[in-house]
Amino acid sequence: LSTIDSGCREHPNIPQVLITHHPEEIVSGITHVLMIREGSVVAQGPKEETLNEENLTKTYGVPLKAVHRDGRVWILPS
Template identity: 50%
Template sequence: VQTLTRLENGPTLIFITHHPEEIMPGISHVLLMGGGKVLARGPKKEVLTAANLSQTFSYPLDLINEAGRYWVRGRG
């Protein structure tokens, strides 16, 4: 999957996960859902934030970006 994200004219991929740390650097856009509704969508850098993830998971979270990989840590 990661190789496909690097192809200039590669296919459109839909990658579904409950774990932000699984989101590869090549993924460009994110859609966050909660309660069956879209909570946020758009470019990964704009949507994948601590505030948005905290709202999505109904729990205070910190978001760490290390070399394009994201890690989540609970604040409480």
């Protein structure tokens, strides 16, 4: 993850793609997210706007909330 994070900072004009099931792994340099559940898009857009309680709950099927801090997101039970 540190390699992706430094790549985002050092080369901001080169697209970086990170695929994960764990939103807390999304490094600060990643600016946009695509959230998928069972092959269908739940939400997409800027990380800070898209990783929210409604979209997380739809994606994972359990009540969740997001805490955004220092460019990272932390997922907690709602």
